[in-house]
Amino acid sequence: MARPIIFGEIEGFEEGYLFKDRKEMMPNSFHRVWSRGIDSDKDEGASAVVLSGEYKDEDNADAIIYTGAGGRDKKGKQIKDQDWFHNDNIGLMLSCDLGKPVRVIIGHKHKSPLSPKSGYVYAGLYYVDSYWNKIETFDDKEFKMCKFKLIYIGNNKNRSTPEQIQLDHSIRDKKRVQNTVMRLVRDSQISLKVKELYDFKCQVCGIAIETKSGFYAEGAHIKALGKPHNGDDSLSNLICLCPNHHVMFDKGVFSIMDNYELIGVEKGQLTVDDKHKIDKDNLKYHRSCHGYN
C-alpha cells in the first residue's frame, strides 16, 4: 500500500538538506519511489522529482528543464518515444495546471552548481511553468521526449534574478503563499501591433474582450520567449488571441498548420491578415513541441 503523497515543504527537511541515498527519502514521503525520478499521483499531481544525471536535464539554479519519464528498457536505454499518457508525466502536467509545488532533489551525478559531492540534496520548491515535446538523439536514434520547465519558488533570495523587479508588487502585501500557480502574460509594444492589426479580435474565435476603455486581447508568442525555446519578440512570431485561446495555445491543445488550418481540439482556420507575415518555422516549432507532426 503506497504512502499518501505530500505536496510542499515537509518539516525537518529544509532546502539544502542532504540525503545519503534515495532510500532515506521514502519513509517520510519526501520522495516515495526508490527507483523512479518522479514521485507522482496521476489524479493529484507530482510532488517531487530527482535530477539523477541520467537525462540531459538543464539547470540554471533558478530554472530547470526536466525530462519526463518513459521509453527506456530495463537497463535504462532509450528505446521508444516518451508520451504524455505515462502516469509520471501526467502527474507533472497536473502540477502545472493545478499550481502544485514540486520538491526538486539533485543527485551527485547530475552536473549543476547545486549538486552535492555525494548523495542527494534538496534544492527547494519549484513550480511547473510549461511542458512540451523535444526530439533528442540517443545512440544515433531520434526519440520524442517530454520536457518540463521548473521555476524556483523557494525562499533563497540569492537564487532570484534582478530582472524580476518589473513584476507585480502587489504580492508584497500578502504573506507568501506556498502552492501558488502563476500565469504571467508579458505583452510588449510589438504585441500591441499585432493586436491593433486584428482590432483586438482573437484570430481563432473572433471574440474581442470588452473593457471600459476599449478592448483587450493578448499577443501570443508562437515560439515561446526565453530559454530553452528562445523565440523572437517579433510580428512573425506573434498572433492575437483571447486569454482562453492563449492558454490553450500555450498548453498545446491546439496548433496551427502552415496553411493556417487549426489542429487539435480547435477546428477551423486561423484568421490571418494579408499584411501579417507569420514565420512558418515558428508554426512548425510549435507543432513539434506539442506532438503535431
Next chain:
Amino acid sequence: MARPIIFGEIEGFEEGYLFKDRKEMMPNSFHRVWSRGIDSDKDEGASAVVLSGEYKDEDNADAIIYTGAGGRDKKGKQIKDQDWFHNDNIGLMLSCDLGKPVRVIIGHKHKSPLSPKSGYVYAGLYYVDSYWNKIETFDDKEFKMCKFKLIYIGNNKNRSTPEQIQLDHSIRDKKRVQNTVMRLVRDSQISLKVKELYDFKCQVCGIAIETKSGFYAEGAHIKALGKPHNGDDSLSNLICLCPNHHVMFDKGVFSIMDNYELIGVEKGQLTVDDKHKIDKDNLKYHRSCHGYN
C-alpha cells in the same frame, strides 16, 4: 497645436531628475500640460502623471494609488463625482489595457519618502495595474473617485521587493523590454478548491478549458488581494472563471448582484453551488469598485 505625446524614457531625464517647476517639463514633452495632473491622449493613453499633493494619493515607493481627474471647480474644490469618460481617465485606462508605461513625477507638496524638498522629481516608469471606483469624502460630502494602481517598473533594484522571487524567471533570458504589460494570475490552493467544486467550469459561461491532463480554470478573487483592497484568500471571496471572464471581471465590465444576477456587459445568472457560501460584502465591494450601485 499640441506637441505629440511620448511614452517611456526620454533621453537626458533619468530617474531622479529634478525639475524646478512644471513648466520645465513641457518643451521636451516630459509632461505637456502645465495645469493638469495627467498628460493624456484619449486615443493613445497617458504618458505621465504628477503627484502634486492635491489628492490623497498613496505611495509606497514601488506602488502608488493614484486619483484620476475630474469633478472639481475652478478653485480645485471637489463638487462632483469623477467619471471614466474624462479624457485623462480614459488615457490611464488605455495605458493599463495596452501596457504603456507612465512617467511618475512627484512634487514637493506630496508626502512620500520620494518627495523632493522643492520642485518636482522624476520617480521613474510605472505601469497601470488596475483601476476602480472609490467613495471619498470632501467637506462632509461623498464623491465617487477614479483610482489607479501604478506599479514601479524602473531599473532601481532597491525599490523592488524580496517577495518577487517566486515569479517567472524566464524573463531573465530577455533584455528588459520597456512597455510591457503583465497579467499575473496568482492561484492558491484555496482557489483549487473552488475550481474543483465547479469541475473547472466557468461560473459565468460554463466553459472548461481543455488541457492535455484535464481542465484549466482560474480562481478569481471578488475583492482583490493586496493593497488597497485587502481581500481574503478564502472560498467566500473566490469564484471559478475562464481566463476571458476573469479578465472581464477584474476590469469590472460585469459584476454580480446579491442574487447572483450578472450586471454589465454579461447578462444572465452566475452558477453557484449550494455548498459555496459567497460573502455578499465582497460582491458589494466589487460592484462599488466598478460603478454598479
